[in-house]
Amino acid sequence: MNRLIVIVFIALVSGCSNYQFNSNLDKENFDTYFKPSKVTVYDKKQLLELEYTVLGAVEGSSCQEAAIDIPANEKDARTKARINAADMNANGVVFHSCLNFKQDETCVTNVICYGRALDVAKPAHE
Numbered sequence: 001m002n003r004l005i006v007i008v009f010i011a012l013v014s015g016c017s018n019y020q021f022n023s024n025l026d027k028e029n030f031d032t033y034f035k036p037s038k039v040t041v042y043d044k045k046q047l048l049e050l051e052y053t054v055l056g057a058v059e060g061s062s063c064q065e066a067a068i069d070i071p072a073n074e075k076d077a078r079t080k081a082r083i084n085a086a087d088m089n090a091n092g093v094v095f096h097s098c099l100n101f102k103q104d105e106t107c108v109t110n111v112i113c114y115g116r117a118l119d120v121a122k123p124a125h126e
Helices: 002-016 027-038 074-087
Strands: 040-042 052-064 092-101 109-120
Touching: 027 074, 040 109, 052 074, 074 092, 074 109
Parallel strands: 040 092
Antiparallel strands: 052 109, 092 109
16 A cells, blocks of 8 residues: 555656746846836935936836727836836936827827936945
C-alpha cells in the first residue's frame, strides 16, 4: 500500500514538472507599466520650495475612439504625460492645463493634458 502511495505521489509530482505559467502581463510593456510611478506630480506652489531643471514640455491624451468605449478622462491623459516625462528621464512634472476637445473624426471624446517635465534635485538630507 505504501508503495502505491509513493508511486502515485511521484507520478503527480513529475506530471506537474511541465507546468507552464501564463500571465496576461506583456513583457514588452512591463517597464512602461511602472513608469508613471517614477514621476511625481507637483503643483506650482511646491516648485517655489524646490530646486529643479525644466527638461521640456510634455503632453498626454485620452481618446474615446468609439461610442461603446470608456469616455476620455483627465486621469488617463495625465498618466500618459507622466510616461512621456519618464521617457525624458524626468522625476517630476507640473501640469498647466487639461483641455476637453469636441468630437472629431478620430475621437468621440478627447482630453489632452499639458505640462513641463522636471528634473527635481533631491534634498541634501536624503
